[in-house]
Amino acid sequence: MNPTNTKANEQVTVQPRRAVLEMPEYHPPLAGRDGLRLDFNENTLAPSPRVADRILQINTDGLTRYPERGPVEETVADHFGLAPSEVLLTNGVDEAIHLICETFLEPEDEALIAVPTFFMYEVYVAATGAKTKHVQADESLQFPLDNFLASINEHTKLIAIASPNNPTGAVVGRDTLLRIAEAAPQAVVILDEAYYHFYGDSMINDIHRQPNIIIARTFSKAYGLAGLRIGMLAGDESLMRHVRKVCSPYNVNAIALDCLPTALEDTEYIRWYVNQIQANRTLLEKTLNMLGIRYWPSRANFVLMHIGPLHKEFVVAMRRRHVLVRDRSSDPGCNGNVRITIGPEDHTARGITAMEASLIEIGWRKIDG
Numbered sequence: 034m035n036p037t038n039t040k041a042n043e044q045v046t047v048q049p050r051r052a053v054l055e056m057p058e059y060h061p062p063l064a065g066r067d068g069l070r071l072d073f074n075e076n077t078l079a080p081s082p083r084v085a086d087r088i089l090q091i092n093t094d095g096l097t098r099y100p101e102r103g104p105v106e107e108t109v110a111d112h113f114g115l116a117p118s119e120v121l122l123t124n125g126v127d128e129a130i131h132l133i134c135e136t137f138l139e140p141e142d143e144a145l146i147a148v149p150t151f152f153m154y155e156v157y158v159a160a161t162g163a164k165t166k167h168v169q170a171d172e173s174l175q176f177p178l179d180n181f182l183a184s185i186n187e188h189t190k191l192i193a194i195a196s197p198n199n200p201t202g203a204v205v206g207r208d209t210l211l212r213i214a215e216a217a218p219q220a221v222v223i224l225d226e227a228y229y230h231f232y233g234d235s236m237i238n239d240i241h242r243q244p245n246i247i248i249a250r251t252f253s254k255a256y257g258l259a260g261l262r263i264g265m266l267a268g269d270e271s272l273m274r275h276v277r278k279v280c281s282p283y284n285v286n287a288i289a290l291d292c293l294p295t296a297l298e299d300t301e302y303i304r305w306y307v308n309q310i311q312a313n314r315t316l317l318e319k320t321l322n323m324l325g326i327r328y329w330p331s332r333a334n335f336v337l338m339h340i341g342p343l344h345k346e347f348v349v350a351m352r353r354r355h356v357l358v359r360d361r362s363s364d365p366g367c368n369g370n371v372r373i374t375i376g377p378e379d380h381t382a383r384g385i386t387a388m389e390a391s392l393i394e395i396g397w398r399k400i401d402g
C-alpha cells in the first residue's frame with residue numbers, strides 16, 4: 034500500500050449534491066407498530082380476500098422474469114376509461130411524486146404547497162434543488178385559496194395539492210382546482226387523490242380539459258395494499274410521456290402487478306370497506322363532540338383532533354392500550370394535534386374505548402384544549 038495514497042484518500046471524501054446535503058429527512062415512526070394501527074391511515078383490516086387467493090397462486094417462474102408493467106397499465110387505463118399512454122403505474126404515490134419532481138423541476142424553479150400537508154412533496158422537491166414555497170392555512174385548516182393564488186408567479190413550476198388533504202382531511206373543490214391550474218399554465222399541478230375513495234369526488238376525467246393537471250392515486254389506502262407498494266399517475270399524454278422516460282421500466286414489482294387487476298375487479302370489497310369507514314367517521318366525530326374535543330371535519334379515513342398540551346401523554350397512554358395514533362404537533366399550525374385513523378366498526382370501537390380511558394388517565398380537561 035502506498036502511504037501517500039492512503040493520506041490522499043483520507044482527505045478526499047465523496048460529497049452528495051448540495052441539494053441533497055440541504056434537503057429535509059423523513060423518518061416515519063415505523064418501529065414497534067404492534068397493536069391496532071390507527072397511525073398511518075392504512076387500511077386497518079386486510080385487502081380483498083380475492084387478492085389473498087391470487088398471491089397464493091403466484092409461482093416462482095413469475096418471479097424469475099422482469100415485471101412487465103404495460104399489460105397491467107392497459108387494464109388500469111380501461112378501468113378508468115383512459116388511454117394506456119395516460120396511465121403510469123408507480124411504486125406507490127411516493128415514487129410518483131419523486132418522478133414528477135425529477136421530470137419537471139429545474140433548481141431555479143419553485144414548487145407551491147399549502148401547509149400542513151403530506152411531507153414527501155417537500156422532500157422530493159428539495160432533492161432537485163428547487164425551492165418549496167409554503168402557504169400556511171389558518172386555524173380552520175381549510176385550503177388557503179386567496180393566499181395560494183397570490184403566491185403563484187412565473188417561477189412556479191409545480192403545485193402539489195392533496196384532496197382530501199393529509200393530515201387535515203379537508204378537500205378542495207373541483208372549480209377551485211381548475212382555477213388554480215388555469216392560473217399557472219406553466220406549472221404541473223399534481224392532485225393527490227390518495228384518499229379519494231373516502232370522499233368520492235375525483236378529477237381524473239378533467240385531465241383532458243386541463244392538461245397541466247396530473248392525478249395521483251394509491252392502492253395503499255382503501256385497497257389495503259400499502260405493503261405491495263403500488264400507485265399510479267393519470268395525466269395527459271403530452272406530460273406523461275416525459276414522466277415515463279424518467280421512470281425505471283421495472284419500478285413496480287411482479288407481485289403487485291399480478292394482484293392489481295384482481296384488486297380492481299373486487300369493487301364490492303371496496304364498497305364495503307369505504308361504507309365502514311364513512312359510517313365510523315361519523316361515529317368518531319360524534320364521540321369527539323360528546324367528549325368536547327375539537328376536531329377538523331374530515332373526508333378521509335382519519336380525523337385530526339386537538340388534544341392540546343397533553344398531546345404526548347395522550348399518544349403514550351393510547352400506546353399502553355395497544356392503540357397507535359400519530360402526533361402531528363410538529364406539522365405547521367398543528368401544535369397539540371393528534372391524528373387517528375378510522376378503521377371498520379370493531380377497530381374504531383377499540384380506538385374510541387382506548388381514547389376515553391387515555392383521556393381520563395392523563396387528566397385531560399376541555400380547558401386544556
Ligand code: PMP
Nearest residue numbers: 125126127151199227251253264
Ligand atoms: N399521498 C398522501 C396524501 C398520503 O397521505 C400518502 C401516505 N401517507 C401518500 C401519498 C403515499 O402513498 P403511497 O403509499 O402510495 O406511497
